[in-house]
Amino acid sequence: MFYGMTTVVLFLLLLVLAMRVLAWFVSLSPTQAVKPASTSTLASGASPNEETVAAIAAAVKRYRDRT
Amino acid sequence: MFYGMTTVVLFLLLLVLAMRVLAWFVSLSPTQAVKPASTSTLASGASPNEETVAAIAAAVKRYRDRT
Amino acid sequence: MFYGMTTVVLFLLLLVLAMRVLAWFVSLSPTQAVKPASTSTLASGASPNEETVAAIAAAVKRYRDRT
């Protein structure tokens, strides 16, 4: 049990260390949050940008109003 | 594989045919949408009509207010 | 089957009796509803009272506004 408690404490101390490293690492880059996916190049087709949204909205509206 | 692709295409062509028949069949009757269940004779007890709704609402209200 | 029906009726009559006893028993104490848990002594820590809620709200607000 002594070793068990030791392991727990060591593991958690390691985690404290990891958190400090993480905080330091994150502070290196400007404090922007993780970029929302929609602004990355790749996903620009996936998550529609403003103009696509407008286009879709218009298309849906016309489809609905077509009668 | 050739036969496989043929089967897929034949099946989907059959489905196209079925859709055309369906569209024709539906166009025979006036373009009303499927009648909501509540207007059919049978379900008139099941789905309450206006007057029943009013009655229920009144009954519930009186039950709630009875103290 | 005769005994079966008898059993059902006896059981339900017993339940009627139980309901009458229950109604009488409940009528003994003042007609307050079961106290909401938050007013019992024990749970006062569990379900926060007004002042704790205010404190939490303030703390959360300060935490959110800290930047």
Next chain:
Amino acid sequence: MEKLLLLWSSSGLAQAEMGQVVMIAVCLLLLYLAINKGFEPLLLLPIGFGGVLANIPGAGLASPVLENAVHFGSAALIDQLNLLAGADNLSGKALLHLLEGLAPADRLLAESYAHAAGFSDGMLYQFYSVAIGSGIAPLVIFMGVGAMTDFGPLLANPKTLILGAAAQFGIFATVLGAVGLSALGLMDFSLADAAAIGIIGGADGPTAIYVSSILAPDLLGAIAVAAYSYMALVPLIQPPIMRALTTVDERKIVMSQLRDVSRREKVLFPIILLVLVALLLPDAAPLLGMFCLGNLMRESGVVDRLSDTAQNALINITTIFLGLSVGAKLVADKFLDVNTLGILALGIVAFSIGTAAGILMAKCLNLFSKQKVNPLIGSAGVSAVPMAARVSNKLGLEADPQNFLLMHAMGPNVAGVIGSAVAAGVMIALVGA
């Protein structure tokens, strides 16, 4: 060309049997009734859909792995299974029957052969095993129903529980009838079958499915379809009986306002019911236990998130799979049978007797009590919540446009749920023993 033949021979048309085509038509009729006529669509839509799937020729969706292997297996596999069954050159149902009678270890071996040959339990068979074979799905639905039920009107007027009791008379009369007709050779139902059929008269879907999954699994499809169909037909079945057994004056009886029911009573009621069931009717404990749990979650007010889930996500998920599982029992060789007609006939008899018994009991109560009961609420004792109560209300309004019976009818209505669950427990105790 050979390949096209292979595809054709694996197609449904090439393998269709007459029974399957008829059953698909029957199930499409169920879908029509559910969608266009509003027949209990929450259950009959998945049931009808499951029935179509179950009867797809050559798909074996409702069959266990061994049945699929015996029906569609290669000659080599059939030989292997024959060897294992100690038979010689058998096939089809004869071989399947032998295989199903094997000791578990040999049966597992047979199944492992079938799996190795690429066969597996059909999708609907899997749903059935998990949802109904285990008995779980009807119980979970009952928990959700409990969480949706307000016992207030019943607690305010406990006498109405007697109406819910009387309506169960239909169940027992039907069982006696079915046994009698079978004794006369007119029908062919065992006592267990008769008991399961009688429960249709309880007008309570999950109870009927639960009981027949235990007492008469082969009849489950027909029983469930009959139960839900007649529940949907309550507005057609009950009114003539109600009018025939009551005078206009009786229908005009105005009942006094229901008293207030405190939250404490509502919280204690499911606990008391549970304890009574626990001590007196253990065979009804699964059904009524789950029902009381749902109701306690609702009324206790301390676990609203569980109660919400029981009334929504959980009951909806279970309903989908319960419906598909019932559909798995709508296969030709079990449904296209003269017994199904017997079930349909007995079911409506049970409904009608139950309706009449509830009304007559109400009139009977009026003989001994000063506080008159409008006999129209007696018919609500068959349950079919909330349809039967609405029918009572409707006929009451016909007699007197100011006489709202809905809340009064909710008392016997929810009492009917308890009553048929109690009757189910009694049946299982009497017949299962």
Next chain:
Amino acid sequence: MEKLLLLWSSSGLAQAEMGQVVMIAVCLLLLYLAINKGFEPLLLLPIGFGGVLANIPGAGLASPVLENAVHFGSAALIDQLNLLAGADNLSGKALLHLLEGLAPADRLLAESYAHAAGFSDGMLYQFYSVAIGSGIAPLVIFMGVGAMTDFGPLLANPKTLILGAAAQFGIFATVLGAVGLSALGLMDFSLADAAAIGIIGGADGPTAIYVSSILAPDLLGAIAVAAYSYMALVPLIQPPIMRALTTVDERKIVMSQLRDVSRREKVLFPIILLVLVALLLPDAAPLLGMFCLGNLMRESGVVDRLSDTAQNALINITTIFLGLSVGAKLVADKFLDVNTLGILALGIVAFSIGTAAGILMAKCLNLFSKQKVNPLIGSAGVSAVPMAARVSNKLGLEADPQNFLLMHAMGPNVAGVIGSAVAAGVMIALVGA
């Protein structure tokens, strides 16, 4: 008359044993505490209800098929089972014990006899097998808890993780104590039992259930009840210890505002935790893995619909069945035992030591650090989220009405969840090996 006797003999009253009646009373008490006193009702309501169901005389809802067959089977069935077990005229537990020791093929045969005689696994036994026996339900709940947890306060002040570590000292001290007392003959717990009991001190329900389902399934009922009860009692248990170990000045320490934590940190944290666990503590991987998955679903912001479901429908469904399954373990012969008192006593010892260790560690940290920590937040390290943090906040406000500790206490509070999951992994590695 015979039939009435049959019904009576199948009734609960006729078959009741004293233990069952006592257990039903105990479970009704749990329901009372859950509903009227607000004791962790989300779990204790289903647990108490499940306990009542499990103790219904003659229903066998918590028993596997063989146990039901042995208890309620006909003489012919018992003879058949005796033959299979190679025994002669045995019955009850002796026969059951033999049957359970049979090779799997023979056991399946015994079960097939029992099924043929109309017996089946009880409802609660089925729930238990699926939810807890498989280990799945506590893990799914842990995923939901992960999806509800905001690690912001912990990331803003990593030091508070040390408080969450210290509070786990209660676990290990209790295990040592239990082993010691057993060595002295005062109690009778194996090392595995002791480890499972110690985890009560982790103040974390799913962790306690998960560990005891692996290390000490027979004690699971008592351990779960103790864990949830003490979690509900945190506002009573902790304050005296907290006041005894701190001065008024210490309680008045004002902690500085927490720094901002970027979304990127929050997204990376569960991944880093997962990798550390993967590389160093594989036995904690199921618990912490599911926890991290839930947290990553929350923080990633790209799977909000999964995160919502994990926090609502899924965790609620699982909670209902987990509670009922724990109730299945509240049967007389396992719960009405002097060991249960031992578990209750050791559990509160574990809680108290954990609370004290957290506070003392906070004071210890203050010796070496300029940024003073209010020791009141140390007690939150036992987890019991978010109750323990609220208690810290409450005592802080008592000392200084402007000193809001809630957010600061959330750091050690969520650290306590990680800490006890880590401790659980260590226990399983040490004891299970």
Next chain:
Amino acid sequence: MEKLLLLWSSSGLAQAEMGQVVMIAVCLLLLYLAINKGFEPLLLLPIGFGGVLANIPGAGLASPVLENAVHFGSAALIDQLNLLAGADNLSGKALLHLLEGLAPADRLLAESYAHAAGFSDGMLYQFYSVAIGSGIAPLVIFMGVGAMTDFGPLLANPKTLILGAAAQFGIFATVLGAVGLSALGLMDFSLADAAAIGIIGGADGPTAIYVSSILAPDLLGAIAVAAYSYMALVPLIQPPIMRALTTVDERKIVMSQLRDVSRREKVLFPIILLVLVALLLPDAAPLLGMFCLGNLMRESGVVDRLSDTAQNALINITTIFLGLSVGAKLVADKFLDVNTLGILALGIVAFSIGTAAGILMAKCLNLFSKQKVNPLIGSAGVSAVPMAARVSNKLGLEADPQNFLLMHAMGPNVAGVIGSAVAAGVMIALVGA
């Protein structure tokens, strides 16, 4: 010290194999793509996470009980298993292979030894068995997709179904290619493997998982990852092909307004599709049956609560476990294989051929029809709903800022879902037979 050694030896680092470390890195990359690049995060986040868990050294989360026993069992247990397997001093994969080949009764005995020694099926292995091994999870997801799908645009313009058919050409061409390359000795895929790989070109996740769980379980991890990755990459893969195969004038074709579709048509469509599948393609019945059920629940309008649950709670719950289960197949010895590169290469070939075939078919239709079709909507026939339709729309807008193709592209887009499910049924019929 001994104990510390024990803990160390049970730690991941001590047991890590190179393959596991690499696989964890691959899965972290998947997580990165899912979270930061928006690659189909609903599936790739749980898949990547499951993959990390599956590769935790020493945890055996993705392994069945026997595999865990053989890998981590004591010498005594290994001896016992050797005895049972009729072997002598075997260990590792050799022993496991023998044990897996035992008759079911002996295998159960082996498993009971392993359970007695404290081993059990890993968490992910359990998820895999329930979710994918049974075939259920992809089917439930397909039901949810059906409940989310509006067939209006397809019904308004049935011709677009032909585009959805053409896009399936990619599937069959790829299968032929894989078989051919294997015949040439350049790759090593069986016909079943090739069929499962080809389905990647269907651009439909659940279909790909369903088919490969039946035809090529060992390749399931790679196939699922490839399918979802390429679906996420549709906005990169398709545009160059689309531009290469169309002229600017073709891209400017304006399509006429879609006609109104009545509710009756929408209700009848899934029923007609179901009946056609039932009669002609029973092997596609599970996938298309569940799809049609979902769509019927949506369009019938009488079971909105079931439809809502199928689109939300149920599909979300299933997605979480499906993803984790796919992750269970991302283990080094199956994924880090040259075949995986082959799968990735063939997958993108299938995608590209499908895209091209859809566009060329659209141009072909224009030769015979007065009502011109904008060929850009042909590429949407690969499905990848709704991404491919959005890509069509985007390219249409590039050519003419007033030319909104989205609704027109939804026709072939949902047709592609039907098309690839039909192709899946055909594959299973041809290859599984």
